[in-house]
Amino acid sequence: MKISLQWLNQYVDLSDVPAEKIADALPMIGLEVEEVLSAGLVPLEHIVVGKILSFVPHTNSDHLSVCQVDVGDGVIRQIVCGAKNFKANDVVPVALPGAVMPGGFAINETTMRGEVSQGMMCSGRELGLNDDHGGLLIMTDRDLALGTPINDCFPPADTVFDISITANRGDCLSHVGVARDLAAYFNKTLKNPVAGADRKAPSGNASNAFLSVSLETPNCALYTARTIRGVKIAPSPEWMQRDLLAAGMRPINNVVDITNWVMAELGSPLHAFDAATIGGNTIKIRQAVEGEKIKLLDGKECTLTADMCVIADAEKPMVVAGVMGGENSGVTDATTDVVLEAAWFDPGSVRKTSRALAVSTDSSTRFTRDVDPTLVDVAGARAAQLICELAGGTLEGEPVALGAFPRADRTIEISGDYVRARCGYAVEDAAILDIFKRLGFGVEDKGNSCWSVLVPAFRPEVDRPIDLVEEFVRIYGTDTIPSEAIAAPNTVDADAQSAQFTRKAANLLAGRGFAECVHYTLRDSAEVKKCFGEKMTDALALANPLTSDQSHIRPSLIPGLLDALRLNLSAHNEPRRFFEIGRVFRPDRTGALREVVSVAFVVLAEPTTRSWKSREKLDVFFAKKLCTEIAAAAGVAEQRLLFGAPDTEQTPLWQKGHSALATDRARALTIELGLIDAKLALSWDISETVIAGEVLLLQDAFKNPPKRARFKAFSTFPPVARDLALVVDESVPAGEIADRLKATANKAASKQFLVEKVNCFDVYRGKGLPEGKKSLAFEIVFRSETKTLTDAEVGKVFDKIQVDIERAAKCTVRR
Template sequence: MRISLDWLKTLIAIDKPALEVGKLLTDAGLEVEGIDIVEAVPGGLQGMVIGEVLTCAKHPDADKLSVTTVDTGDGEPKHIVCGAANVAAGQKVVIATVGATLYPAGGEPFQIKKSKIRGAVSEGMICAEDEIGLGHDHSGIMVLDTDLPNGTPAAQFFGLASDEVFEIGLTPNRADAASHLGVARDLQALLKTPYQLPDLSSFQVANTSLPISVEIENPEACPRYAGVSISGVTVQESPKWLQQRLRAIGLSPINNVVDVTNYVLHELGQPMHAFDAAKIKGGKIIVKNANEGAKFTTLDSMERTLRAEDLTISNAEEPMVLAGVFGGLQAGVTEATQSIFLESAYFSPAGIRKTSQTHGLKTDSSFRYERGTDPEMVITALKRAALLIQEVAGGEISSEIVDVYPTPIEPRQIQISYARVHQLIGQHIGEARIKEILTDLGMGLAEETAEDLLLNIPAYKVDVTREADVVEEVLRIYGYNNITLSENLAASYLAKFPNPDPEVTTARIGDALAANGFLETITNSLTNSNYYKDAEGNTPAELVPILNYNSEDLDAMRLTLVYSGLEVLRHNINRRQRDLKIFEIGKTYRKDGEKYKENNYLALFMTGNRAAESWQQASAKASFHDLAGQVQQVLTLCRQPHFTTKPTEHPYLAGGVTYQKGDVTLGHIGLLKESVCKQVDVKEQVWYAELNWDYLLRNYKDKLVFAELSKFPEVRRDLSLVVEKSVSFDQIKQVAQRVERKLLQDVNVFDVYEGDKIEAGKKAIAISVTLQDQNQTLTDKVIDSTMSRLMQQFEHQLGAVIRK
């Protein structure tokens, strides 16, 4: 956003240099990214002054040259050789002094130097219009009609003073500052100088010969619409002052009527539109939604297909404007226009945003409307624009102001407490200073107590909706740099941090996985909906689609981390990186009826060899147990060492186990189905695990429980069990833990055999059982009794045969 300092000075008195004003604005949240010097003509006529020709005589050695003496106001007449036929003594002229750089129209810049021309000294140049870039006339030097003293800068005579323009990086929450008036409001609070709106006292209705009625069919999309007619206008080029103002902020002048609407938009922040009144069929403006599929040609001569959601400004027969976004070609102002209808309205931001995005139209009007404008500025801007049009295009106001405002928008009220303001700021700045800042920013006091304020928030403060927003307003005017930092930094006054901190826990687990050779990935939450379609091409109801996607490959929110992880594997495998271990902690998204849910998961992937090739050991493919070891380490670090397992039914896994804790599913682990990998063009075998990260974080306890080491020795006994192949080690372990809770310290499997030496459909599992008593040494009798009970229950509950 570009803001002209000269323009600002018409709204608020500023006596500070541009650099200082820029620093004030930056400190207040309007970051000034640069200050440009804008000149009305190249060079700004620097080094050129008004001078007077004192004497003029023919050059002794050149018939077409004259030798003159001129007074440039410095007390010493200058000798200048001039080739213009119309030069004469007594003339007031423009003198380019030695050292000045000229920027001639259509030519290259050059510098004036003291020289000799045919033997005569020349200490400057008497200038023609084209030689200083003011025009294209080269018939002779410019002869001025002025009483200004000699030495007066030429820029002053021509009204071509340079302007300083701020380039402001406007943040999305500062829609109220998207104009010169918006910036002036902040400067009012910063400089303690009131701003002044343009004088509208001369606005007067001359006659009512051109009435235009207004009807709003969709008041939710257009709460307020106003307009006025002006007849007898002459559409032509704008005066130079108006063109210079627009060019200074980067706009190209079009004609005097359109230029005024642009001027008011950037001055007051209220978008405007001018219609050719003769093209308003039926003498009626109707604000309504378009007919689905209707064709409409905009000012850029492009035909567009409208939607039923698009709001239009129509006449009695057809649309004329895409409301708040772009004008139509047919009703635009041209040089043939003699009467206009001037529009000023307030539109709902959501509707304008949708129309702008749908049709790919980004204009200065839509930029402001979709962020929120001021409904109370509608009439002020209308009068301002009408007066300016009368000034630059003539004409007279030929109707009363039409203002359709069925349901006035009430100002928001926000209650704040001084204590909360001081708490959020982190420093006591005083109740009087808080009230002063809020008043300077235009916030009215509805009610006041010693502890609280009830504020009326002006409509242009569209992003001030809660107490914290008010505190931000106070703080940016008070000055972030004025907040002192204590010796001991703390943030307790801002928010309570959870203990344990989820971010710290996440980082800790990530470090542990990285230490075991896993690399962390961060992938896009957007994905391809085709991944989730079944064989018949149906999309699951829980998939969250993207309505305005830019790419067909990113048209939905991901239901799982599987596909984004596989895409990372594919990218690396295609670049000959085949031994991969990666993990990601990320969100998945799903639709549950009318609600939407986000869940966090930890996903781990392994493919290729478990470790790089080495002379110390042979290469071996990654296996289920390699990944299971990592999963169990994560569960242990998350303080979840006790869990059960069962065969998984995960839709993407071709076998594996599910980790359970009571009724809660902690996660799944197994081999990804070949069909799933094939969807992402991954041909290698991929082991996959996912853990319910939300549950693990929610139930993480940052408190370790310690127990004194036993003084009495452990005892180990080994058993060999022959069981059905379907019996898992986890089942064996659960039976042991149920049988002996006090003495059993550990159950471990150290060998598994399946082969022709045992019955078909069976397997032999060798386990070790560790027993220990915390209070005494175990006796053989106690050990034998315990082992006997264990073997009995293995046989009874699992159908095991104990090999002896």
């Protein structure tokens, strides 16, 4: 909202305060200044009034003229000019050599296509006066002496503050409102133009000789209408046009300008109808009929819904209440009788309508911020009086005034101690009371530093003692709040376990050479579908996505990481390893969404960098190792994980036969890892082999605090190792045999010594083995806690293992 300093000065005398100081003060009382602008003519030197005595076309140009100009100093100057809108003897602004235009352009004597030019004649825009660049600023009919400095021909420049008003400060959507806050801040007197006005409740008068009004909806609490007859529509006076232009509004005609001017002065929107257009001389404030249409002032055709409020005549809606008037009921040059509306519409209703129609106006902005209901009739009376004065009409009949004040003044009980307790620093009672009074609040002293504070209706949001504390701090100055050492008693609390885990996981991966990425949560439905299938896609759709490529919440971090690989491959950044940590979403078996903490990574099997020395390429087991380390960081040991193959039909993301799925027994942690499906990777333009892993943790994984490690003593005696090869069916997982072998070995060695390790160190297929079989070679490590084991002791147990394992698992010992 634009606030003109000259206009503001009518309500609070700020003439002794520099504009910069006001611009600095406004944000500190909660009125954010977006921009400080200048309206009108800034001081300009060497620009004077001149007369064009004669002119001829430039011989070397088809658009320039060569003019002889008199600026009253006895010298006739020749000036070359490109404008076309003048005639001989026109009076215009002339910038003489030495002048500097508002844009910084310096005027010198020059030669233009062979003709001397001793200055420049100016347009309104070149002077910074207005936006008119249609030609020279013609001042012929103003009777100005030649040579008069241009600044003497126009009012001085105005400072305009473009202020952004927060939702709670509807009272400051007016010059009087801003003046009130500045008066309080600078401790000056507010000169309220309607200070003495009678804020009477609506009379209940529903009709007069010219009009009958029915109020049929609760979305309008208060409605007043005045009839003014015999107006003469003309331009509004110059001072009013100036004010409006400074406040960013376009002058239209006297009646419309008055409604806008009073709105910008007091904050209460008004609407003027051409009385002749009101069918049946009847006004109905009602809800729109579903599907009803109206063509708005700006030419836009709108279809209304039943939750929108309209001002209608006997037949049709004329105005979308509080938002915008219709094309056919407004004041035109032919209007003679005016119906002036001042009303209070429900803020929520106006907001919804304004948003639904995508129409935001000065009026809707104010209504949505809850205008002062006690000011509605006052504003109507003030505008009616101005119309009578400036457009020559007469107010006829009694005003119509229906409804009731939706809210009124309030009283808040507060004590000085309460204010001090919230502030935390010393402040005198007198200082607090002074500020309440400066803000226009009434204060009644109840003794004992307790007060009853009367808050007028123009401040709807000041309701409770804490709101008064804010008012006090705002005006007393936030710069008075001291900054001191902080007392921070221990709350005996730890970081959330999920936060501790993600920090560990991130450091682990960054330490392994992975670059951390951050991608958007919202993904394209086609992408989710191609990676995770249709069922997952259906479960993750948003109700109201903004765009179709951001329609689904992500089930995995891996597609984002593939984006990172693609981007960095195409940029020749030599990418290799990326990771991301974040929340992903998965439906459970019942269809309920789970918010899952995910740690995911991708790595190219081979480097994209050329090097003088080659390294061994990576494979899926690199991912397995990383995933189990990440699981360990979450407190899930590798031996608690059950690894199997994922259903690649359901999750086409993974390459069949080269991927794995694991969960812990509690199913709180899931690991997915393997090669990214080669064809899918190609759809990301990635032809390289991509290894990936994702560790997914439900909130359940963070329920129990991590266990502290308990020390266990270890053996001081040497280990003894034995190797054993088992022949099994090709389809049998090595892990399954290893588990059986571990159990068998433990049983065989029980009570004698420990089986420290059972490790598969070789997988063999081919010569010497039948078709469809493979040989798994295991190393079994034994150790005693009490002595050095002998060959005989170990041999006996090892023999038993060889016999037992053939019974325990479907395998034969290879001898």
